[in-house]
Amino acid sequence: MINILMSGCNGKMGQVITRLASGSEELTIAAGYDLNNSKDNPYPVFTNIHQCDVKVDAIIDFSNPAALENILEFAVSRKIPVVMATTGLSDENIKVLEMASAEIPIFFSANMSLGVNLLLDIVKKASKILSDNFDIEIIEKHHNQKLDSPSGTALAIADAINLALEQKYEYTYDRHSVREKRSKREIGIHAVRGGTIVGEHSVIFAGNDEIIEIKHTATSKEIFAVGALRAAKFICGRKPGFYNMNDLISAE
Template sequence: MVSILLSGAGGKMGQVITRSVSERDDCHIAAGIDIHSIDCGYPVFSSPEQCDVACDVIIDFSHPSVTNSLLDYAVKHKIPAVIATTGLSPEQVEAIHEAAKTIPVFFSANMSLGVSLLTELAKKAAKVLGNDFDIEIIEKHHNRKVDAPSGTALMLADAISEELKDAPQYVYDRHSRRAARSKNEIGIHAVRGGTIVGEHEILFAGHDEIISLTHTAMSKEIFATGAINAALFLANCKPGLYNMGDLV
């Protein structure tokens, strides 16, 4: 049975993961990390450095302020890490790549199997349509989400960019641009409201026709399941950087 160290144990995703793991017999949460003192049914430490419980793999659904210390802890103790926290800085992403030289690291802005498929479909569409169709990405989330655009929207934009002949410019703020849309850009738009779990739509707009690819998350359980499966997968991997494509 795989033992998990859950970073962000007291957060909404942490609670969903705790509940999901309790319904499985192939893993258990041995300890958690959270800045708040909470009762999760397992020991919870306020920082990675304080954790003295042996674990096989880390799942991180917390906050970018924790990422650096968590990576240091994972590398020091040679523990594989699933990094699902979004809103990371370019320097933190680089640190993740550096850590992957020493330990297995699973890094994805979205842990959903459906979003992984959406990414592949978007890449295929971009390869066929990208030179003749305008590309726009619209993402929608609940009113408590802080970072915008979402990490998933940026992940989709990056995947599409790989298929285009010329590297596109990402445009986030059209109201400040008094100019016609250029061909070499991807518009990325964020909507925040209510309790929307997560919706991502990619529009390929051409002459007299539009192709739309959409994924809608109905609950956070899909992300919890993906993260747990990633942790089980990672427990048996060699050092390196892994993502949903590897898991699928």
């Protein structure tokens, strides 16, 4: 049995993961970490992660970027693998993750859904074929409580496209302030916030007289929880390093 420390256990994703893990024969949530300790959980919850005295085999973090360095300090001091699933991480945050991966195994993905990661592969292949004659736009939609914009997944899609193309494209987030035609060498990224939309990402390739749209829609937060739990099973026993969803898929 794999014992998990759930960071952000009292948040929406933490509670979904807790529920799914309760039915697993391979892993269990043995402890939680959250500044908010108002919920009743079937495991001890610590408001200070450094006070956790429960032996755990991995940490799943679905909390806040502000907690990153504190969590990593704890994980490195005890040599515990980390699945970093928190969204909205900055480039500086990711550099901190990469530095910590020299000492412990770290799994990081901008989106824990297997479907989204398949979309990334498809979009990279499509970009190589279509980029010369098609404009590329990304539209992401999320619920009205989401804090970061654009989403980390939308940025990951844009980065995947840029990686696939020989010439770097610029990212355009807002066009209202400049009255000029769209550049061929840009990727438009647009965010919609409303209601209870779990997550939707569309990549539009707009050409002359034809449009190709590649889209992923999440209808439940469970897909992200399932991915995080699979990542936790994958990361246990690994050597220090920086792992992602491609490593998990390749290993299965």
